Amino acid sequence: MELITGILTTAVLAGGVLALAALGEVLAERVGVFNLGVEGLMALGGVTGIIAVTLYPNPFFGFVMALLVGLGFGALFALATVVFRANQVLCGLALTMLGSGLAVTIGKSYSGMPAKATFEKIIVPYLSDLPIVGRAFFSQNILVYLIYLIIPAVISFMLFRTRHGMNVRAVGENPAAADSAGIPVTLIRFCYVTIGAALGAGAGAYLTLAFVPSWSDGVVAGRGWIAVALVIFAGYRPFGAVFGALLFGVITAIGYVGQARNWPISPTFLSMLPYLGTMLAMILPVFLWRRLRLGFTAPAGLGVPFFRDER
Amino acid sequence: MIDFKNMDRRRFMGLAGMTAASSLILPQFGRPAFGATPLAAVKEEDAVIGFGHVGPISDEGWTWSHHQGLEAVKAAFPKAKYLEVENVPFSADCTRIYRQMVSDGANMIISTSNYGDLIYEVSDRATDVAFMECDGHRKADNLSYYYIQHWFPTYVAGVAAGLLSKTGKLGYVASFPVPAVFCGTNAFLMGARTVNPEATLQTVVINSWFDPQGAKQAGTALIDNGCDFLFGIMDEAAYLQVAQERGVWAAMWNTDIRRYGPDAYVTSIVLDWNQYYVDQVRKRLAGEWTGGEGTLLPMGKGIDRDAWGAKVPADVAAKADAVRDRILNDGFNPFVGEIKDVDGNVRVTAGETMTPEALYTWDWSIEGVSGLKV
Numbered sequence: 206m207e208l209i210t211g212i213l214t215t216a217v218l219a220g221g222v223l224a225l226a227a228l229g230e231v232l233a234e235r236v237g238v239f240n241l242g243v244e245g246l247m248a249l250g251g252v253t254g255i256i257a258v259t260l261y262p263n264p265f266f267g268f269v270m271a272l273l274v275g276l277g278f279g280a281l282f283a284l285a286t287v288v289f290r291a292n293q294v295l296c297g298l299a300l301t302m303l304g305s306g307l308a309v310t311i312g313k314s315y316s317g318m319p320a321k322a323t324f325e326k327i328i329v330p331y332l333s334d335l336p337i338v339g340r341a342f343f344s345q346n347i348l349v350y351l352i353y354l355i356i357p358a359v360i361s362f363m364l365f366r367t368r369h370g371m372n373v374r375a376v377g378e379n380p381a382a383a384d385s386a387g388i389p390v391t392l393i394r395f396c397y398v399t400i401g402a403a404l405g406a407g408a409g410a411y412l413t414l415a416f417v418p419s420w421s422d423g424v425v426a427g428r429g430w431i432a433v434a435l436v437i438f439a440g441y442r443p444f445g446a447v448f449g450a451l452l453f454g455v456i457t458a459i460g461y462v463g464q465a466r467n468w469p470i471s472p473t474f475l476s477m478l479p480y481l482g483t484m485l486a487m488i489l490p491v492f493l494w495r496r497l498r499l500g501f502t503a504p505a506g507l508g509v510p511f512f513r514d515e516r
Numbered sequence: 517m518i519d520f521k522n523m524d525r526r527r528f529m530g531l532a533g534m535t536a537a538s539s540l541i542l543p544q545f546g547r548p549a550f551g552a553t554p555l556a557a558v559k560e561e562d563a564v565i566g567f568g569h570v571g572p573i574s575d576e577g578w579t580w581s582h583h584q585g586l587e588a589v590k591a592a593f594p595k596a597k598y599l600e601v602e603n604v605p606f607s608a609d610c611t612r613i614y615r616q617m618v619s620d621g622a623n624m625i626i627s628t629s630n631y632g633d634l635i636y637e638v639s640d641r642a643t644d645v646a647f648m649e650c651d652g653h654r655k656a657d658n659l660s661y662y663y664i665q666h667w668f669p670t671y672v673a674g675v676a677a678g679l680l681s682k683t684g685k686l687g688y689v690a691s692f693p694v695p696a697v698f699c700g701t702n703a704f705l706m707g708a709r710t711v712n713p714e715a716t717l718q719t720v721v722i723n724s725w726f727d728p729q730g731a732k733q734a735g736t737a738l739i740d741n742g743c744d745f746l747f748g749i750m751d752e753a754a755y756l757q758v759a760q761e762r763g764v765w766a767a768m769w770n771t772d773i774r775r776y777g778p779d780a781y782v783t784s785i786v787l788d789w790n791q792y793y794v795d796q797v798r799k800r801l802a803g804e805w806t807g808g809e810g811t812l813l814p815m816g817k818g819i820d821r822d823a824w825g826a827k828v829p830a831d832v833a834a835k836a837d838a839v840r841d842r843i844l845n846d847g848f849n850p851f852v853g854e855i856k857d858v859d860g861n862v863r864v865t866a867g868e869t870m871t872p873e874a875l876y877t878w879d880w881s882i883e884g885v886s887g888l889k890v
Binding site for chain 2: 207208210211214215219313314315316317318319412416417418419421422424426457458461462464465466467472473476
């Protein structure tokens with residue numbers, strides 16, 4: 206029992222990073238833009254969070270500053286891919302390089318320094334005393350509740366329960382049809398790509414303010430790419446992304462717990478698990494979702510820039 | 517290309533002559549492996565000293581301590597020029613960085629972590645530049661290695677751990693299965709077993725010297741598994757913070773970082789390179805520096821245990837310090853057989869004392885240490 210609680214506690218905490226980044230990517234891909242810059246955005250968000258709390262020791266301040274930086278770079282990315290209709294893959298890769306490089310340069314003097322303020326645990330009364338899941342799910346920091354419950358619920362409701370959400374999905378599925386129905390395709394794409402990027406940067410701040418908590422070169426460690434893979438695994442659904450992130454958290458935690466419990470498995474193999482998991486997450490949806498007859502396919506307009514005059 | 521099939525007598529003679537001549541021009545072919553000829557003296561104002569670090573100097577750990585050494589050298593020889601590179605990667609980039617230092621005119625290059633062939637690639641081709649590799653294993657005319665006898669303070673910390681741990685289960689956050697880690701885990705458990713013969717040590721390998729999130733998860737997993745004393749060899753304080761949060765003890769490496777976990781902090785294996793670096797640079801400038809040396813700095817001169825943590829009971833500190841005094845003053849060496857490995861084979865026979873070289877290259881776990889066996 207203690208074993209499961211331990212794994213779940215770490216998994217929830219570790220998975221939060223992936224969940225928030227993947228939620229941002231869901232938004233971008235739902236409107237038809239492939240944002241491969243998540244890795245760079247997370248690095249920028251992470252370093253912003255640390256610098257902000259060093260200047261003013263309040264974790265919320267750090268988190269909000271990271272969101273703002275994410276908005277800024279997201280707007281830049283959206284300007285290139287949505288307004289100027291540049292190649293999304295190349296722009297995404299460029300954003301990753303720019304973000305990672307810039308973060309290392311800016312964060313040089315903050316490297317290794319522990320965060321001056323971190324998100325404190327909030328213990329939910331009664332629920333946190335539940336066996337097994339109590340400590341894992343109901344005594345975490347406030348961002349965990351936000352990431353696992355509130356943000357996906359809001360996105361889910363918006364996408365699938367409102368007229369605006371229908372428009373948003375239409376933009377991702379068939380921008381030409383959406384355009385002729387009078388939906389402002391460019392505006393919607395621009396807004397959601399930017400918001401998605403902000404969430405990506407927020408994931409970086411979560412990493413440095415709630416999880417690690419400190420900044421160093423390479424702290425993101427490929428999580429941005431895992432988040433991109435998760436979105437495909439999750440079938441472009443917010444709660445799917447959150448669930449997938451939790452699953453990844455469990456896989457990562459098992460790597461450490463396995464060693465601590467001295468399982469007769471090579472530690473090299475155990476630390477390989479998250480990456481093996483990513484490969485599975487890429488392969489499984491191809492036949493699994495199809496066989497289960499779930500409509501988890503990519504938005505039809507994903508990756509295609511929209512030119513009104515080429516209709 | 518030399519055409520051996522159609523070689524006539526005249527060509528053969530020509531080739532033989534060339535070989536003979538080249539051995540005259542390139543005298544190192546005929547030189548013995550370790551000539552104790554010092555490198556030529558350098559004037560202080562002309563000297564260029566290069567430092568390459570494995571991590572960032574802001575890590576408050578390993579790299580920070582070497583950076584302090586560099587600062588001490590700078591204070592002693594202010595007229596020399598200094599090059600310092602952080603985050604040297606374990607890749608061809610490392611060779612490029614050190615080659616750049618050589619072409620920038622470096623007279624002495626100090627690599628504060630071991631990069632093996634990536635350095636030798638450069639040092640073999642720049643024979644007038646002194647190379648020093650921390651935790652290295654090769655010697656040459658212009659290449660020395662140096663390290664610290666960390667097993668003694670580690671053993672002292674182990675005694676304290678044995679006294680403080682209630683469960684007898686010690687946890688270790690390891691970087692890689694390398695001699696420094698094998699020796700660290702073994703010495704720590706040997707110290708603990710002098711006061712608690714039932715003690716065991718569980719390691720978690722996180723494949724990095726600097727990975728706060730990895731260390732944090734590893735520490736959490738160890739505590740969840742019943743460990744109430746964490747030790748490790750990390751360049752940052754993540755598992756100390758976990759120990760503080762969960763109310764268990766922790767011993768650290770490199771520097772005094774007790775403020776990240778004041779209640780959990782027991783001690784640290786603290787480094788002090790200042791004197792050693794100043795000496796080496798002085799020798800290089802004076803023309804007294806010779807390669808081919810392997811120096812292991814003893815306890816009290818480069819490495820020691822840190823002042824005990826605030827919550828460590830006085831009697832525990834006194835008992836551990838008594839062992840430290842015996843090592844320092846009476847030449848006490850606890851690394852004496854019989855020592856069995858993790859499979860129960862006797863590896864050091866009864867009465868045999870392990871040499872510093874044997875401790876430095878220790879590559880097997882003693883009985884009671886789990887998780888490192890490859």
